[in-house]
Amino acid sequence: MRELVRRTGRRYSAGHDRPLGGYLVSMTGFGAYTAAWATAVRRRGRPLPDRPLPWDVALTSVATFRLSRLLSKASVTSPLRAPFTRYVGPQGPAELHEEAEGGRGTVGELVTCPFCTGVWVVSSLTAGQLLWPRATRTAMGALTALAGADALHLAYGALVSRTTGDD
Numbered sequence: 712m713r714e715l716v717r718r719t720g721r722r723y724s725a726g727h728d729r730p731l732g733g734y735l736v737s738m739t740g741f742g743a744y745t746a747a748w749a750t751a752v753r754r755r756g757r758p759l760p761d762r763p764l765p766w767d768v769a770l771t772s773v774a775t776f777r778l779s780r781l782l783s784k785a786s787v788t789s790p791l792r793a794p795f796t797r798y799v800g801p802q803g804p805a806e807l808h809e810e811a812e813g814g815r816g817t818v819g820e821l822v823t824c825p826f827c828t829g830v831w832v833v834s835s836l837t838a839g840q841l842l843w844p845r846a847t848r849t850a851m852g853a854l855t856a857l858a859g860a861d862a863l864h865l866a867y868g869a870l871v872s873r874t875t876g877d878d
Contacts, residue, residue, distance in 0.1 A: 733816060744831070748838035748842075755842060757841050757842065767840065771836050773851075773854070773855040774850070775832045777855065778836075779825040780806070784803075786807055789807060792819075796809035796819045796823055836851060
C-alpha cells in the first residue's frame with residue numbers, strides 16, 4: 712500500500728515538490744473541524760435556515776475576504792505565520808509576501824494563501840452565525856466596515872497619485 716501511495720505521488724507531482732501527505736492531513740483536519748462545529752450546532756438544537764438570506768451571504772463574503780487577508784497577508788499577523796513561513800518582502804499596502812518554509816510547507820501554504828484561509832474562515836463564520844448569530848454578525852459587520860475603509864484608503868491614494876502626478 713505504501714508503495715502504491717509513493718508511486719501515485721511521484722506520478723502526480725511530475726517532478727515537482729507536491730506535499731500530498733500534508734494536503735491530506737490538512738483536509739482531514741478541516742473535516743474534523745467542520746464536524747466539531749456541526750456537532751456543536753446540533754447539540755445546541757439550533758435549527759438550520761431553509762436557505763441563507765442574501766444579506767447574510769453578502770456580509771459573510773466581505774467579512775471572509777477581509778479576515779482571510781488579515782490572517783494570511785497583514786504585517787500585524789505575521790507572528791502567527793512566522794513559524795511556518797519565510798519573509799520575502801512587502802506585497803501591496805500593509806501586506807507581506809511570505810513563502811512556505813521547508814518541512815512545514817503545507818501549513819505555510821495554508822496560512823499565506825487568502826483563498827485557502829478563506830475556506831476555514833467562512834466555515835467558522837457560518838458556524839458562528841448558527842451558534843452566536845448576534846455576536847458573529849456584529850464582528851462580520853466590523854470586518855465589512857474595515858474592508859470598506861480599506862477600499863476608500865486605496866481609492867484616496869490613487870486619487871492623490873493621479874492629481875499630484877506621483878506614480
